[in-house]
Structure formats: C-alpha cells, structure tokens
Amino acid sequence: MATPSLDHWWQPFTNVRAFRDNPRLIARGEGCFVYTPDGREILDITAGLWCANLGHGRREIAEAVQRQLLELDFAPPFQFGAPVTFAFAAKLAEYAPPGLDRIFFTKSGSESVETALKIAYAWQRARGQGTRTRFIARERGYHGVNVGGTSLQGIANNRKGFPVLDNVDFLPDLLDIPANAFSRGLPQNGADKLVALEKIIALRGAENICAVIVEPIVGAGGMVPPPVGYLERLRELCTQHDILLIFDEVVTGFGRTGAAFAATRLGVTPDLMTTAKAINGGAVPMGGVFVRRDIQEAIFAAAPKGGPELFHGNTYAGAPVATAAGLAAFEIYEREGLLTRAAGPIGRYWEDALHSLRDVPQLIDIRNFGLLGAVTLAPDARYPGAAGVPVHNRCWENGLLCRAVGDNLVMSPPLVISEHEIDLFIERLRKSILEVRPG
Numbered sequence: 001m002a003t004p005s006l007d008h009w010w011q012p013f014t015n016v017r018a019f020r021d022n023p024r025l026i027a028r029g030e031g032c033f034v035y036t037p038d039g040r041e042i043l044d045i046t047a048g049l050w051c052a053n054l055g056h057g058r059r060e061i062a063e064a065v066q067r068q069l070l071e072l073d074f075a076p077p078f079q080f081g082a083p084v085t086f087a088f089a090a091k092l093a094e095y096a097p098p099g100l101d102r103i104f105f106t107k108s109g110s111e112s113v114e115t116a117l118k119i120a121y122a123w124q125r126a127r128g129q130g131t132r133t134r135f136i137a138r139e140r141g142y143h144g145v146n147v148g149g150t151s152l153q154g155i156a157n158n159r160k161g162f163p164v165l166d167n168v169d170f171l172p173d174l175l176d177i178p179a180n181a182f183s184r185g186l187p188q189n190g191a192d193k194l195v196a197l198e199k200i201i202a203l204r205g206a207e208n209i210c211a212v213i214v215e216p217i218v219g220a221g222g223m224v225p226p227p228v229g230y231l232e233r234l235r236e237l238c239t240q241h242d243i244l245l246i247f248d249e250v251v252t253g254f255g256r257t258g259a260a261f262a263a264t265r266l267g268v269t270p271d272l273m274t275t276a277k278a279i280n281g282g283a284v285p286m287g288g289v290f291v292r293r294d295i296q297e298a299i300f301a302a303a304p305k306g307g308p309e310l311f312h313g314n315t316y317a318g319a320p321v322a323t324a325a326g327l328a329a330f331e332i333y334e335r336e337g338l339l340t341r342a343a344g345p346i347g348r349y350w351e352d353a354l355h356s357l358r359d360v361p362q363l364i365d366i367r368n369f370g371l372l373g374a375v376t377l378a379p380d381a382r383y384p385g386a387a388g389v390p391v392h393n394r395c396w397e398n399g400l401l402c403r404a405v406g407d408n409l410v411m412s413p414p415l416v417i418s419e420h421e422i423d424l425f426i427e428r429l430r431k432s433i434l435e436v437r438p439g
C-alpha cells in the first residue's frame with residue numbers, strides 16, 4: 001500500500017505533531033516481531049500494548065474469525081445471544097479466580113472499568129447499602145479514559161483538565177525507589193502504606209464507601225509490583241469494612257504474571273475483576289468483567305421482574321467475532337501452556353536478563369514480575385519528567401518497540417518469547433540507553 005496521508009487520523013495518547021515529522025509505521029507482525037512498510041524488523045517487547053500475548057500473526061485466530069464472520073457476523077446482545085459468546089464465557093469461567101465465574105463482556109478495558117463501577121453501585125443498592133457511593137483508587141493507577149476511569153486515574157496528565165467525579169480518594173503511590181531499588185519480583189518494603197486506607201475509611205466512614213480499585217501490579221503507570229503483604233492486607237481491610245475490592249487486570253490478565261490472573265498468582269481474590277486486551281490474543285477489541293456469583297445473584301434478586309437486571313451494556317459486547325477469537329486464543333494458551341509459562345524458567349531468564357542491565361549508569365531502578373519488566377532512568381534535565389522518551393525513540397531506530405512512561409521504560413513481551421529474543425532485547429535496550437547518555 002502506498003503511504004497514506006498522515007493528516008487525518010488523530011491518534012490516541014500520541015505526540016501527533018512529532019509523529020508526522022517522524023512516523024513510526026507498523027505494517028506486519030509475526031511472532032515477537034513487527035515490520036515497517038519497508039520491511040525493517042522490530043522486536044516487539046510490549047506485545048503491542050499488552051495485547052498480543054500469543055505473539056503476532058496467529059493463523060488459528062485469523063481463521064476462527066473468518067469462519068465466524070461467514071457464519072454469523074453479528075447478533076444483538078440485548079435480549080439475544082450467539083452460542084459462541086456463551087461458550088467463551090464458560091471457557092473464561094474455568095480460569096476465574098474462586099467464585100468470580102459470572103462474566104459481563106465489553107469491548108475495551110475502559111468499558112470494563114465503567115461496567116465494574118456500575119455493578120459495584122448496583123450491588124450496594126441491591127443489598128440496602130445505597131449510602132456506599134465513594135470509591136478509593138491509587139496514585140499512579142490507570143483505569144482507562146471514560147469518565148469513571150478518568151476520575152479513578154492516579155496519573156495527573158490523564159485527569160487534569162477533564163471533568164471528573166468528586167467521590168474518589170487516593171491511596172499513596174507504591175513506587176518507592178529509595179526503599180526498593182533493584183528488587184527482584186515483589187519488593188519487601190511498603191505494605192505499611194495501607195495505613196492510608198485505614199485513615200480514609202476513618203475519615204469518610206465505611207458506610208459511605210462502595211469499592212477500592214487497584215491494579216494488582218501497576219502497568220501503564222510504570223510497572224510497579226506490590227510490596228510483599230500489601231494485597232493480602234488490602235483484602236483483609238476491604239473484607240473487614242465490607243468494601244468491594246476490584247482488581248483491574250487489563251494488563252496483568254491472561255498469563256502475564258505466570259497464571260491466568262495476577263489474583264491467582266498472588267493468591268488474593270478480589271470481588272470484581274476487569275479485563276481486556278489479551279483476553280482473545282488482542283486481535284479483536286474485547287474486554288470482560290468477572291463478577292462474584294453471589295453479587296450477580298443479589299442484583300438479580302433485587303431487580304423488578306420483567307426487565308433487564310442491569311440497565312447497562314454495549315452493542316458490541318461479546319460480539320461473535322471477538323468471542324470466536326477468544327475461543328481460538330484459549331486453545332493456543334492451553335496447548336502451549338502460555339498461561340503459566342512466565343512462572344517457569346523463561347520468567348527466571350527474563351528476570352536475570354533485565355537485572356544484567358544494573359551496570360548501566362543511567363539506571364536507578366529495575367523491576368520485574370512474571371513477563372513484565374521496567375527500568376527507571378535517572379532524571380535528565382534535557383527531558384524533564386520524560387527521560388524515557390528519547391530512549392524509546394532510539395530503541396525504535398535500533399529495532400526495538402518498547403514503551404516509555406515518564407522516566408521509565410516498561411516491557412511486556414509476547415508470552416512466547418525465546419531466550420534468544422530476550423538476549424536481543426537486552427542488547428538493543430542497553431545500546432539505546434547508552435546512546436542517549438547525557439553529553
């Protein structure tokens with residue numbers, strides 16, 4: 001295809017003016033690599049945006065989508081449903097954290113978050129606790145871009161200047177480099193930061209709080225694993241005060257941490273769980289909210305007969321093509337053992353490889369968990385608060401697609417990555433960081 005005009009697509013979360021001057025176009029993908037229109041090979045150490053967990057270009061998914069399109073391109077999900085959608089929900093339920101086997105489909109992570117908030121509200125009302133309308137999120141958290149998710153955002157630029165709900169309090173940021181620099185896996189220090197939750201509960205009154213929402217491992221905010229004991233204590237406090245706990249697993253779901261979900265890997269069960277992205281290999285937009293069965297039952301019991309139990313949902317929720325892709329993706333996840341691969345030798349290889357960068361002088365932290373990774377660069381006066389950006393740009397020149405978040409670079413390779421590809425990643429990242437060293 002001839003290069004199209006770059007003037008008309010207003011890209012999300014993009015420095016569009018810089019992009020037009022120096023476009024980074026991706027035309028093809030296969031396995032852990034993507035290719036520019038002129039055929040340059042780029043190692044994708046992000047699985048797209050945490051989407052292509054199975055690697056790019058999975059023929060089985062493409063064929064399943066094609067078959068589904070020819071058989072049934074669309075079925076209305078309001079008052080109707082395609083068998084393939086129910087079949088995929090049943091497949092997901094096999095992997096749900098204990099008790100969360102009711103699944104509400106969406107078509108993005110942002111919609112999953114809005115849906116979870118509404119289900120949380122609906123449950124509180126259904127059980128006669130309608131005063132519980134407040135939410136608690138966390139600094140550095142990312143929960144999508146709709147109004148609910150924007151209000152829960154702990155990343156300043158994503159909320160400043162937009163209308164937000166005023167019923168949200170924030171827990172403190174977990175990234176504490178002085179206390180935890182270069183930790184492997186979960187860091188030791190920081191579970192005591194939950195004193196802040198106790199203070200918020202005391203200040204607001206538990207009877208006014210609907211839910212706490214956190215990413216079990218921070219993703220878009222810079223990949224920050226929780227300190228040892230933090231999630232367990234969070235669960236304890238929520239249970240004690242009868243507050244719902246929502247895990248946003250849009251990034252951490254589907255094998256990223258070495259289990260189907262971080263909740264499973266870390267042994268802490270939320271009441272609601274939001275997902276998207278790799279749910280179907282990332283090829284067709286899709287998301288889903290996993291709901292505790294008795295929460296659904298309580299909402300059903302309280303709803304007047306004769307109408308929907310929840311007045312909420314999207315036209316493309318659980319679309320046949322998206323769920324057909326999901327069933328095909330799960331055949332691969334299961335056959336190739338990809339949901340647990342990150343907990344095995346490749347996860348240890350990844351950890352050792354990342355920490356081999358410790359001698360790079362600009363790095364002040366390295367973090368890893370499962371097949372997630374991050375490095376933090378020392379602040380660079382030339383790029384205030386954004387030391388990752390020039391490295392990210394140089395990575396592209398050096399054949400590496402990674403992601404910059406402020407002073408951090410975050411990584412989440414396809415779960416099929418080989419040791420050789422990890423070595424290649426380290427070589428290209430090291431080179432890129434050293435090349436932008438302050439003069």
Ligand SMILES: Cc1ncc(COP(=O)(O)O)c(C=O)c1O
Nearest residue numbers: 108109110142143144220248250
């Ligand atoms: C934790 C988390 N929640 C929600 C979202 C929003 O997902 P989407 O971009 O599909 O709307 C993201 C996206 O990266 C995310 O990382």
